[in-house]
Amino acid sequence: MKIVVCIKQVPDTTEIKIDPKTGTLIREGVPSIMNPDDKGGLEMALQLKEEQGAHVTVITMGPPQADLILREAFAMGADRAILLTDRKFAGADTLATSYALAGALKKLDFDLLITGRQAIDGDTAQVGPQIAEHLDLPQVSYLEDLKFDGDKTFTMKRHIEEGYQILEVEAPCVVTVLASANNPRYMSVGGIVDAYQKEVEIWGKDQIEVDETLLGLKGSPTSVHKAFARGLKPAGELYEVETDEAVGIIINKMKEKFIL
Amino acid sequence: MNFSLTKEQELFQQMIRDFAENEVKPLAAEIDEQERFPIETVEKMAKIGIMGIPIPKQYGGAGGNNLMYSMAVEELSAVCGTTGVIVSAHTSLCAAPILENGTEEQKQKYLPKLASGEWIGAFGLTEPNAGTDAAGQQTTAVEDGDNYIINGSKIFITNAEYAHVYVIFAMTDKSQGTRGITAFIIEKGTPGFSIGKKEKKMGIKGSATCELIFENCVLPKTNMLGKLSKGFGIAMKTLDGGRIGIAAQALGLAQGAINETVKYVKERKQFGRAISAFQNTQFQLADMNTKTEASRMLVRKAAYKKDQKIPYSVDAAMAKLYAAETAMEVTNKAVQLHGGYGYTREYPVERMMRDAKITEIYEGTSEVQRMVISANMLK
Ligand SMILES: Cc1cc2nc3c(=O)[nH]c(=O)nc-3n(C[C@H](O)[C@H](O)[C@H](O)COP(=O)(O)OP(=O)(O)OC[C@H]3O[C@@H](n4cnc5c(N)ncnc54)[C@H](O)[C@@H]3O)c2cc1C
Numbered sequence A: 001m002k003i004v005v006c007i008k009q010v011p012d013t014t015e016i017k018i019d020p021k022t023g024t025l026i027r028e029g030v031p032s033i034m035n036p037d038d039k040g041g042l043e044m045a046l047q048l049k050e051e052q053g054a055h056v057t058v059i060t061m062g063p064p065q066a067d068l069i070l071r072e073a074f075a076m077g078a079d080r081a082i083l084l085t086d087r088k089f090a091g092a093d094t095l096a097t098s099y100a101l102a103g104a105l106k107k108l109d110f111d112l113l114i115t116g117r118q119a120i121d122g123d124t125a126q127v128g129p130q131i132a133e134h135l136d137l138p139q140v141s142y143l144e145d146l147k148f149d150g151d152k153t154f155t156m157k158r159h160i161e162e163g164y165q166i167l168e169v170e171a172p173c174v175v176t177v178l179a180s181a182n183n184p185r186y187m188s189v190g191g192i193v194d195a196y197q198k199e200v201e202i203w204g205k206d207q208i209e210v211d212e213t214l215l216g217l218k219g220s221p222t223s224v225h226k227a228f229a230r231g232l233k234p235a236g237e238l239y240e241v242e243t244d245e246a247v248g249i250i251i252n253k254m255k256e257k258f259i260l
Numbered sequence B: 001m002n003f004s005l006t007k008e009q010e011l012f013q014q015m016i017r018d019f020a021e022n023e024v025k026p027l028a029a030e031i032d033e034q035e036r037f038p039i040e041t042v043e044k045m046a047k048i049g050i051m052g053i054p055i056p057k058q059y060g061g062a063g064g065n066n067l068m069y070s071m072a073v074e075e076l077s078a079v080c081g082t083t084g085v086i087v088s089a090h091t092s093l094c095a096a097p098i099l100e101n102g103t104e105e106q107k108q109k110y111l112p113k114l115a116s117g118e119w120i121g122a123f124g125l126t127e128p129n130a131g132t133d134a135a136g137q138q139t140t141a142v143e144d145g146d147n148y149i150i151n152g153s154k155i156f157i158t159n160a161e162y163a164h165v166y167v168i169f170a171m172t173d174k175s176q177g178t179r180g181i182t183a184f185i186i187e188k189g190t191p192g193f194s195i196g197k198k199e200k201k202m203g204i205k206g207s208a209t210c211e212l213i214f215e216n217c218v219l220p221k222t223n224m225l226g227k228l229s230k231g232f233g234i235a236m237k238t239l240d241g242g243r244i245g246i247a248a249q250a251l252g253l254a255q256g257a258i259n260e261t262v263k264y265v266k267e268r269k270q271f272g273r274a275i276s277a278f279q280n281t282q283f284q285l286a287d288m289n290t291k292t293e294a295s296r297m298l299v300r301k302a303a304y305k306k307d308q309k310i311p312y313s314v315d316a317a318m319a320k321l322y323a324a325e326t327a328m329e330v331t332n333k334a335v336q337l338h339g340g341y342g343y344t345r346e347y348p349v350e351r352m353m354r355d356a357k358i359t360e361i362y363e364g365t366s367e368v369q370r371m372v373i374s375a376n377m378l379k
């Protein structure tokens, strides 16, 4: 089986701070990590590789520094890594991102394409489904589990608000995976040593099947009108009192604020 | 001259930090309190190659180097001194001497099992009457056909209870003094070899420090490590490498104590403000950090030289001396800055201070390191 996993490098948003004056992210000193859902997707691919045998390719579109997450993927056990990078890709919105990725994926042969559900920075959850549309492949989003019958059918467990859906889908298909699907393995020490001896393939716009006018900023119909940070709520007041007294306090407070 | 880590080393540091934080730190207080060897942690470390970092791939190791190995011991020790020494004794004192002195057959037999962490390693040099004066070995190995018959005992042996392979030293010719000492590899379960009393210690309580007892223990000659009578040199060379590991352990303990203290002084309020606002706190922290960073430079330099195959024994002695004394000083200050809370087991600095003390004692006391350093200056 051949599996491709789309991984994205994101700032570690658990460590990110917002400049209170400008309302923008302070990116300085914030470490870059592999997007958590994508790591879950990679782990899912690596488990399939261990259990049933598979060749796992990882691909990312990003600046040259995104090399780091590809090395990390090698150190976890990926077999092949592709960095999609070109000035022409810069400024892409989700549509242009998924278009470029799809252009690269057309060059690859796979039974299963895995993306994360959503990136913790852009947070749109659009890229995976858009890729499936560009490639005209069936897609299943929000995956928590996946089994392969060894022939061509996947059984998938999809997380939905009310519970789960179990689906059967034939290869080739696209899935988007949740970080909660598994506990991604650590990179191994030997894997890290090897990761820097392996080759990361670098592909630009000329290596993929795309119409240049649909790439990057030019190919992005979305424009950001305004970005701002929501103001912080002040700390609440804590009362440790009996229920009756508590009800009285709440009613008074609501009256003070003209809610009642 | 370059003081930066390579990309590969940065990635390694990121992995080992995550591992230490998520897998090692949560157990540190418990294994200390229960004086329990963290076998489950060893299994996890084995799975990702931490038990064989500087062992070449051809012998089943990770194919890393001594710098990476020292970084691993540092990061593990920053959250748990016990876990740091388990890896250090296993790697530097058992796998390394077999790699450096073993026959091809011995390497094939032992290194893959040690490097994969399936087997744990230990090192038995110290005896009740041969500590700093390691040449005073009383354990004997007497030739008997194709075997040696070993009699005697070793004391204070790290990992002893859980190890499967031990590198040990015995007198093959008492009349020759240090030139009559030979090294051997011995496996757990060899008839006549048993594990004796387990020590109750001040710190690194999970590390299983025990006696080794040899009573007419029959060891085939093929288990001799290196040449006959060359054991003392092997022991000293092994300890040179081991000192990088212990220096890294001390460095980790100091850094761990700093990390805890920085957090604490920002939270703790007295006289209406955080104690971090007092200049004494700030100056103590500055000294703690400066000495710890200086220790790191010495540790990395020694590891780098070993990797480059440049003589490093003085560097290793300096690294261990300085890092150990820094660990003791820094953990002591960390407890002081925590006040009464630091003296209780509610906070990890209490454990760190107890753990730090051993780094001034084993693999050559600080006095021994001073002898090594000055002897080289005066020769
Ligand atoms: C309105 C708008 C304007 C933007 N403008 C810019 C801009 O000017 N410059 C700029 O740099 N960025 C810009 N971005 C950000 C960029 O478009 C998105 O980060 C990117 O398209 C991915 O979208 P996402 O982060 O929401 O990912 P999601 O759709 O949430 O990601 C889902 C999954 O898709 C895959 N995936 C997503 N991105 C990649 C990737 N690059 N490589 C491999 N796999 C990937 C991953 O598996 C991921 O888990 C903009 C985003 C928006 C919404």
Ligand SMILES: Cc1cc2nc3c(=O)[nH]c(=O)nc-3n(C[C@H](O)[C@H](O)[C@H](O)COP(=O)(O)OP(=O)(O)OC[C@H]3O[C@@H](n4cnc5c(N)ncnc54)[C@H](O)[C@@H]3O)c2cc1C
Pocket: B089, B123, B124, B125, B126, B128, B130, B131, B132, B133, B155, B156, B157, B158, B159, B201, B204, B209, B358, B361, B362, B363, B364, B365, B366, B367, B368
């Ligand atoms: C927890 C723990 C784990 C250990 N693990 C191992 C292990 O795995 N394998 C192993 O073989 N050993 C191990 N040891 C033994 C350790 O290496 C010795 O304890 C150490 O070398 C000191 O020897 P000693 O205890 O006999 O002290 P002594 O040699 O009796 O020293 C007592 C004091 O005298 C000083 N002193 C001695 N000689 C001189 C001198 N000539 N000049 C100046 N001062 C001197 C010493 O520096 C020290 O301060 C371990 C010890 C402990 C406590």
